[in-house]
Amino acid sequence: MAEKLAPATLALHAGETERRPGAPVTASPQLAASFFTHPDAIGFSANDLAENAPHFYTRWSNPTADSLERTLAALEGGEAAVSFASGMAAVSALFLDRLAAGDHLLLSDVCYAGVAELAQDILPRHGIAATLVDTADPAAVEAALRPNTRLVHVETPANPILKLTDIAAVAAIAHAGGAELSVDSTIATPFGTRPLALGADYVVHSLTKYISGHGDALGGAVIGGAARMAALRRQGLIHLGGALAPFNAWLSLRGLETxxxxxxxxxxxxxxxxxxxxxxxxxxxxxxxxxxxxxxxxxxxxxxxxxxxxxxxxxxxxxxxxxxxxxxxxxxxxxxxxxxxxxxxxxxxxxxxxxxxxxxxxxxxxxxxxxxxxxxxxxxxxxxxxxxxxxxxxxxxxx
Structure with a gap:
């Protein structure tokens, strides 16, 4: 899909497959769990998953989820996206993919309650330290960085008091300290803020909220560079198992149209x-x-x-x-x-x-x-x- 198209147009058309006579204007959800394959097409282990591999099993990828991911990547100006069963599944997968024992996470001290609890209650069990910092103050972020800080995660606007973080300023600080920046942009949506253009490495969305928009589907997504998203798919999605149901992917696609x-x-x-x-x-x-x-x-x-x-x-x-x-x-x-x-x-x-x-x-x-x-x-x-x-x-x- 041409990048020159406006976001409102991309939301409707970015996930389309090739146009041909007989193809539906509005795609139906592809609910199949398994897809035809060949011994030469794909390996049995997700560790062998190659770029542009065909659909094999819905926990790995699905045509409906693929359409949603292509649309989200286009809207955020990212190379690729990975969809998940919920926003918390997306955040959890990203944290566990980018952090290991001995690493340090910096987190907005005002953020979605489930993310704060994940960082303080679960990550330490895996040897990952977490510090909640006022990310609205770039100086506080810089002061809180450690040599082992691998990821800075901000939510802007932050739930529930709508506090903001200067994404460009924090991205520069994180990168100077050898860390990556992820931004939960659920409240802003791609029509409010495009964090990747401001220097973020990852954008996280709870599709459950504005993107689905009708209160009838859970979902989450991470958008970023193609290589990082391929690794996230292999580990954070396939091995942790928080796959987005194809029908919920279709409901989110429907929501994106409006x-x-x-x-x-x-x-x-x-x-x-x-x-x-x-x-x-x-x-x-x-x-x-x-x-x-x-x-x-x-x-x-x-x-x-x-x-x-x-x-x-x-x-x-x-x-x-x-x-x-x-x-x-x-x-x-x-x-x-x-x-x-x-x-x-x-x-x-x-x-x-x-x-x-x-x-x-x-x-x-x-x-x-x-x-x-x-x-x-x-x-x-x-x-x-x-x-x-x-x-x-x-x-x-x-x-």
Missing amino acids: LAPRMALHEANARRLEAFLAEHPKVRSVLWPGSPRHPQHALARRQMRNFSGLLAFSARSGSGALAARLAERLRVISYAVSLGKTKSLLFYIPTDDLLRASFRLRGAQEAAYRDWAGEGVFRFSAGLEDADDLIADLAQALG
Whole structure:
């Protein structure tokens, strides 16, 4: 597919196979687990997997997943991609592929809770040390680097407080220290940020969120250089086994077809909601990268082309009681976990719980998180409903 095409066009056409009479305009999912082969075509061991090997078994590769991977690579400007059964499967495979006993991982101190817990609870069992650092501060990243740091992993915008990391600055620091940089760009999507163009070595997505977009499919992906992705396929995918189901790959492909217009509407609705919440007497603060009120708005404007549809707000007081009130009174917005769906979702994340169970921050890092989040944040994934209806629903529920 020609690189000169715009991202919205690539999202629809980058994964297409050769056009010929009788070929479907919209590809159907190929669900087969096994494919015709020949003794000369492929070895029985994944360690012998050669470049451009034919499909053999769906845990190794699949035509539907292949189409999805080609589309994601095109959108991110990468050479190749590998798809996984979930975003956590993608992150876990990348970490275990790039890190070994004796290595050190630097990780955003605000990130998806499951990733923070993986780094602190599971990686040390394999002899891999992990340090959570404020990656919004390049100087802190540089100070935290060790001679054995092999990977720096950042999430930007970071879940749940939408804190940003300057990808280009951190990439330069990581590379100068002999480390690689991976970026979880789930919230930004390829229409918001292209981390590879800013110097990252890998981009990670939870396809479950905006890319699938309908709340009906789990999935994950890593995008990067062809050689690194081939190695990740052999070890992180085939041997760890977190293969993406072909039907879920097709659902993500379907989601990609509408990602451009969906992200435009998600962003537009988030802009309206942020303006409403910022003036509400019960709201302490609102965090959304597209707003001039966001403390890193200048970086957002420089690094993001779309500010996404996720925002967070905190209450002046009584956050727990307000969460219960919203869960009971919301009629259009759903009180539910996750983000990036067609329907609006809101969920309360108490600061004490997140710091205790997942982030485990102390001292200045804890104080910085509390400064952003207060007692807790109401993570609000703005959906595709009419903005006036969303505002009216919030108004009546907040009281």
